Amino acid sequence: MRIRFKLDGQDVEVDVKHTDTLLKVLKDRIGVGSVHFGCGEGSCGACMVLINGRLRYSCLTLAGYVDGKEVTTVAALARDGELTEIQRAFLENDAAQCGYCTPGMILTAKVLLEKNPSPSDEELFDALAGNLCRCTGYIPIINAIKSVSRR
Amino acid sequence: MAKLRGRGIAAICYPTGMNLGGDPSQTVIVARPDGTFVVNVASVELGQGLRTVLSQIAAEAIGASVEDVEVRFGDTQLAPHDTGTFASRTTHRMGNAIVKAGQEIRQILLDIASKILEVSPQDLEIKNGKIWVKGVPDKSITVREVASQAQFVYNTPVVGKGHYVKPKSIVDPDTGESDPHSTMAHGCVVADVEVDTETGQVTVLQLFTVYEVGRAINPKLVEGQIIGGAVMGLGAALRETVYPRYPQITHQTKSFREYVLPTAGDIPKIIYKIVESPTPTGPYGAKGVGEMVANGIAPAIVNAVYDAIGVQITELPITPEKVLKAIREKSQSVNEHRV
Ligand code: FES
Ligand code: FES
Numbered sequence: 001m002r003i004r005f006k007l008d009g010q011d012v013e014v015d016v017k018h019t020d021t022l023l024k025v026l027k028d029r030i031g032v033g034s035v036h037f038g039c040g041e042g043s044c045g046a047c048m049v050l051i052n053g054r055l056r057y058s059c060l061t062l063a064g065y066v067d068g069k070e071v072t073t074v075a076a077l078a079r080d081g082e083l084t085e086i087q088r089a090f091l092e093n094d095a096a097q098c099g100y101c102t103p104g105m106i107l108t109a110k111v112l113l114e115k116n117p118s119p120s121d122e123e124l125f126d127a128l129a130g131n132l133c134r135c136t137g138y139i140p141i142i143n144a145i146k147s148v149s150r151r
Numbered sequence: 152m153a154k155l156r157g158r159g160i161a162a163i164c165y166p167t168g169m170n171l172g173g174d175p176s177q178t179v180i181v182a183r184p185d186g187t188f189v190v191n192v193a194s195v196e197l198g199q200g201l202r203t204v205l206s207q208i209a210a211e212a213i214g215a216s217v218e219d220v221e222v223r224f225g226d227t228q229l230a231p232h233d234t235g236t237f238a239s240r241t242t243h244r245m246g247n248a249i250v251k252a253g254q255e256i257r258q259i260l261l262d263i264a265s266k267i268l269e270v271s272p273q274d275l276e277i278k279n280g281k282i283w284v285k286g287v288p289d290k291s292i293t294v295r296e297v298a299s300q301a302q303f304v305y306n307t308p309v310v311g312k313g314h315y316v317k318p319k320s321i322v323d324p325d326t327g328e329s330d331p332h333s334t335m336a337h338g339c340v341v342a343d344v345e346v347d348t349e350t351g352q353v354t355v356l357q358l359f360t361v362y363e364v365g366r367a368i369n370p371k372l373v374e375g376q377i378i379g380g381a382v383m384g385l386g387a388a389l390r391e392t393v394y395p396r397y398p399q400i401t402h403q404t405k406s407f408r409e410y411v412l413p414t415a416g417d418i419p420k421i422i423y424k425i426v427e428s429p430t431p432t433g434p435y436g437a438k439g440v441g442e443m444v445a446n447g448i449a450p451a452i453v454n455a456v457y458d459a460i461g462v463q464i465t466e467l468p469i470t471p472e473k474v475l476k477a478i479r480e481k482s483q484s485v486n487e488h489r490v
Contacts, residue, residue: 043407094375098198125416132407135198136375137382138415 003067007032008076016063022071023047023058034074034103038132045131048104049073055111057130074103077110085148086110093144097135104131109145118150152349156356159454162339163447166332167439168240172319176244177231180209180252182309184302186295187219188256190249193233194241195225199441200372201241207368208246208434212253213311214260215294216280231312239439242368243334244315246434252313259309263301264292317432334430336438337363342451346459348478351471353389353456357420358448365430365438377423377444384448386413390468 004013007030016025023040026032026049038046040059047059050072077084083091086109096102105128112119112127119127124145133141168174180190190209196202202222210217223229233245261272264282268275274285283291301307317333341359346352358381367373390411393404404410429436449467457463462477 039407041406041408094371096198097200097375097379122416125414128415132412132414134383134412135379137378137380137421138413138418139378139382139421140375142415142418 001064003064005066005068006070008071008073014063018062018064020063021059022049022051022056022061022063022066025063026058026071026073032073032075036100036103038100042130043132044101045104045108046100048107048131050107050111055107074106077106084110086113086145089144089148090141093140093147095136095140095144101131101133101135105133105141109148113145113149124149152347155346155348155459157344157346157455157457157459159342159344159451159456159458160339161342161447161450161454163337163443165239165336165338165439165443165446167243167334167336167433168238168317169234170317170320170332172316174234174238174240174244175314175316176233176240176248177314178233178245178248178252178312179231180213180249180256180311180313182256182298182302184299186293186298187221188213188215188298190220190222190252191226191230192222192224192245192249193227193230194245195236196222197236199241199376200369201236201245204242204368204372205245205249208242209249209253210279211435212250213256213294214277214279214282219280219295239336239441239443241439242437243433243439246368246437247315247432248313250313250434251315252311255311255313256309259301259307259311260294260297263305263307264297266305267292267297267300334365334432334438336365336440336443338443338447340447340451342448342455344452344455344459346456346474348460351474351478353452353469353471353474355385355389355419355452355455357422358385358451359422360444360447361424361426362440362444363426363428363438364440365433366427366436367425368435368437370425373425373440374423376440377425378421380441380444380446381421381423381448382413382418384445385417385419385452386411387445387467388449388452388469389413390470392468 002015014029023035026035035058036046038044042057042060047057049058052069086106090096108127108131178192180188182188194201205222206217206220209220261275264275265272270284276283276285280294281291298309301309320330322329339361343356345354345356364373430438453464456469460478462481464473
């Protein structure tokens with residue numbers, strides 16, 4: 001079937017199978033670099049995107065579901081090469097090593113801080129519970145998010 | 152039923168790289184026509200920061216400014232042989248190769264600069280992208296300019312090659328003595344835990360770690376390794392396992408649902424300190440850091456659990472099941488004693 005959706009503000013049209021996941025279509029068909037395959041079953045958060053502004057695992061979303069919707073990846077956050085505050089905070093806090101988890105971490109942080117600009121530690125840990133990182137030990141990521149939260 | 156606290160200690164000596172004469176690293180550094188440098192290595196950037204550290208080492212060895220050095224990694228068709236990116240070896244092994252290659256380039260640059268500035272090469276200093284006449288800082292030229300003129304005016308390619316291998320050390324048959332490793336890094340971990348004797352749950356309250364790393368070429372990156380390694384060690388201690396594989400191999404751990412990594416909320420307070428004691432065998436004294444920082448954590452936690460409940464768990468991970476069993480066996484043996 002043919003689906004149409006907005007990807008980072010651009011109109012896209014693509015033929016997909018009913019069983020294709022959004023992750024597969026973004027990564028293998030459209031060539032989006034910032035969505036990563038970590039587990040394919042909603043355990044790691046490496047594949048996260050926003051669908052109509054809501055945080056979603058693209059590996060658990062059928063591509064057909066985004067027909068007519070807006071899909072946002074981490075690549076759309078920076079404007080004209082200007083990083084957003086949270087992206088700069090990740091840089092300043094050395095919150096990425098291999099970078100595999102980073103797009104999901106940044107999108108999670110963005111959504112959290114929009115809803116709750118001054119999260120408690122518990123709220124922060126809850127929000128990050130679906131994002132695995134094998135490299136950083138989380139502390140730099142937590143520090144980055146705390147550095148831009150209002151507390 | 153209680154919550155028991157314990158403290159455990161583990162110390163670690165960790166050799167850098169493999170040490171039987173079969174662990175070479177080689178590199179070629181080339182100046183581009185614009186006078187910037189490309190360091191070609193077959194090592195791989197995994198996020199550990201190799202690109203940054205190796206460009207720092209190259210810049211220092213050449214005398215170039217670090218912005219003018221690019222490390223090209225991971226392409227075995229474009230770079231000479233490297234044994235691989237493992238065994239905490241790249242900073243030390245490839246770093247040493249880069250120092251040699253950089254020194255060859257430095258010599259070429261000084262020779263060319265001596266022609267341009269009309270002084271002998273011994274009278275020149277080179278550092279941070281600048282070459283100048285000793286004692287006359289105004290009489291200077293940039294490294295980029297020299298590297299560029301070498302190619303366009305003096306018909307000299309600016310290429311340096313470097314190689315490092317720890318030679319195999321033969322054991323003295325009489326004394327049993329040998330020189331088995333290129334260098335040893337050291338560390339110590341203290342873990343504070345709380346064990347819930349009702350649920351068997353082990354909670355790590357805090358980790359104190361100290362590591363002797365030779366020289367921290369980039370302290371921020373060393374810190375990244377230390378914290379990341381600590382959390383990896385924590386996962387190994389308490390949760391991560393590919394077993395059980397019974398009754399058949401098809402029952403092995405297949406996903407993150409069974410192979411449980413720590414997440415953001417599981418991280419204890421981690422206090423660390425870096426100690427520097429430069430090794431004569433390392434590039435500017437550096438030793439390998441990558442693995443050692445994960446390895447001491449689980450032993451310290453095991454010892455802390457022992458301190459708390461009086462039983463040594465001998466198989467990782469320390470699951471609640473094992474803790475409860477250990478506590479029960481201990482109380483049974485105590486009771487048998489009483490009988
Ligand atoms: S790939 Fe989607 S959560 Fe792991
Ligand atoms: S930076 Fe490598 S997984 Fe997070």
